[in-house]
Amino acid sequence: MLQPYVRLTKLVSAAGRWGVRRSEAGQPFYCVVLEGECRLTVGDEPALTLAQGDFVLIPASFDFAMSSLRAPRQGDFNRAPVQLRAGEFRLGTEEGPPDVRYLIGHCEFGSPDAALLAPLLPRLVHVRGDPRLTMLVQLVGDESARQRPARDVVITRLLEVLLIEALRTGGGAAVAPGLVQGLSDARLAAALRRMHEAPEHPWTVAGLAQEAAMSRSTFFERFSASVGMPPMEYLLAWRMALARNLLRRGTHRVAEVAERVGYGSASAFSVAFARHSGMPPASYTRHVSAG
Structure with missing residues (x-):
């Protein structure tokens, strides 16, 4: 009933000191770490260290920031990412191998009832070491980067499965009050x-x-x-x-x-x-x- 669909998907690599801060209230956000580690802070919540294979779903994200494990300087948050190619970006030091690679994306809930249903979901779902979710997000990223027939339909269906899988996988963890x-x-x-x-x-x-x-x-x-x-x-x-x-x-x-x-x-x-x-x-x- 939420009618989820992808609005944005991109691959990000980063090295050295870096940080990005966004205010995307109401837009569902997900991130899967493909390699290395980074830090995620959502609103006033304590910082969360993400490692390879981790999956994060924020059904209705508030202000959030992602950064290197090495404490970034204030100026690092003001540096725009460098686009390497379509759908792929680099943060921090441009030379050398990355310290972390992750796939991130925003989706939207197309249903007029999204404002009613989304608050029933937890504020944050963090799943560690689940290969099924990693595979699903990679499929979303691959489909987003290609102009195949029925691309939007496939992405929507993959995302629906992704959200359900993330919620049921993360349901056993300590989550905020909600469905x-x-x-x-x-x-x-x-x-x-x-x-x-x-x-x-x-x-x-x-x-x-x-x-x-x-x-x-x-x-x-x-x-x-x-x-x-x-x-x-x-x-x-x-x-x-x-x-x-x-x-x-x-x-x-x-x-x-x-x-x-x-x-x-x-x-x-x-x-x-x-x-x-x-x-x-x-x-x-x-x-x-x-x-």
Whole structure:
């Protein structure tokens, strides 16, 4: 539903002292280290040392900086990278072998619901030593550099697999509150799967707690802490995201959409949708069609 696609992919090599700083709020960013080591700092988080084979995914990146392990000077951040050839750049010292080589890229979430869904993902996913992810990113880079038939379609599909693989591989690590942390908890995952599978069901906190085999109060507290929002708020967000997706397709009447996302009447759904989305379902459908 996020509809991810690649906006930029490039190969970077660097040596000596170097640093790059970007402010790319809201744009998903990934990096895979092909050789050597470097340092990544995201927002106010502690610096992270990346080594060969490491993969980093920032679903909605804030200010971030990448630099050499040797502390760069302030002026090093102001030096523009040197383009060696199409899609390949050099940082720091231009002569000699590089200390690090990495593939980086930005992607975008094409869905109008990206602002709703992206916050459910962790702020940072760091996976170390997973050859499947390295292979996937290299395929994205290779496809981006070639003008083959259906290039954009292939890149989009590779990226979808890449994001899913990164999230499920990194789900076991300590991540910020969000959907991945919730799915990493076996009991909460049972309740989340039921919400995803049957959004039309008249769920209550007690019913979801039963699915998780937990008491109501324990489930509510654990879910809120892990996912970052209370269970019923998450259910509403999920239902509205599904509803928008169905309305965008234009193949379902409002009453059908209402039934599929758990509302007993079209009027009750219309009120909830307007409160959540800022416009009634019919207006939303016309707006999407006009856009």
